Amino acid sequence: MKRHTLVPLLLLAVAAPAFADTCESSFQKKGNPLSGTTYTASVTVPELTVKSAIGQMNVIAKGNNMDVLSSDVENGAMLIEDPQTAMHKTIPIIISATSEGRTGTVAMTVKLNAGAFAKADSIRAEMCKMLTQVKPGKAGEQLAASTPKASTVNISASDFGFQLRTQNKDNPAAIEPRYKGKIYSITGRVNGVLKSGGTYNTGFELPNGSGGIDFESVAITCAFAPSQAAFALALRPKEKVTLVGVVDHYDQIGRVLWLKDCKGN
CATH class of the missing domain: 3.30.530.50 (Alpha-D-Glucose-1,6-Bisphosphate; Chain A, domain 4)
Known part of the structure; x- marks a missing residue:
């Protein structure tokens, strides 16, 4: 882009x-x-x-x-x-x-x-x-x-994670209004698939330079669109994929950026 x-x-x-x-x-x-x-x-x-x-x-x-x-x-x-x-x-x-x-x-x-x-x-x-x-x-x-034409932001999970990490340190309250509603195409390795509230979701693996628990990291989680059940169930841990979704909200306490309607690309 x-x-x-x-x-x-x-x-x-x-x-x-x-x-x-x-x-x-x-x-x-x-x-x-x-x-x-x-x-x-x-x-x-x-x-x-x-x-x-x-x-x-x-x-x-x-x-x-x-x-x-x-x-x-x-x-x-x-x-x-x-x-x-x-x-x-x-x-x-x-x-x-x-x-x-x-x-x-x-x-x-x-x-x-x-x-x-x-x-x-x-x-x-x-x-x-x-x-x-x-x-x-x-x-x-x-x-x-008029309605501006939305563009898709293409980014790797590692780059996006680093960006969110630094912004969370500066001002976590600004993250949700900064990203909400924007379309992201994120490429990286997933860490498994869970089902919550009838929706399948997965998170991206992010680098951890310290080797221990990173108390400043921000997780990136994709909730799949209903049509993506088969795609989600076929995913395996550490599989590299590109997921396209819309930023839904940011959990400041849990430090998780949630995307909705995610689809495999």
């Missing part, structure tokens, strides 16, 4: 030139790589309501495989993330929307952790590419009501 990231790219999108100058002139940088850097930018759009602005940003973010952690339409606030990659941790992006009269303003704040380096010019360009997709009037309302 092709993924676009903030470093070096925030998003790959077609910018609407009508608001580009306004966005670029609003751009500000605060802080430094040693303590952490914050970037801000905004656009002002005619005939834009708060509801339309938040709805549009929700579609724009999800359409580019970014994660929407929270969305408050009434108060015009969102938190989205650029997903973690091998090059960087998750990057939080705060969106706020206000409206006065018949004019709306959408502001974006990007926060980079201490030690993260990025060119301000590149960040500004990519922030504005995102913001200038916001449309006025009926065109904006149509965009806000």
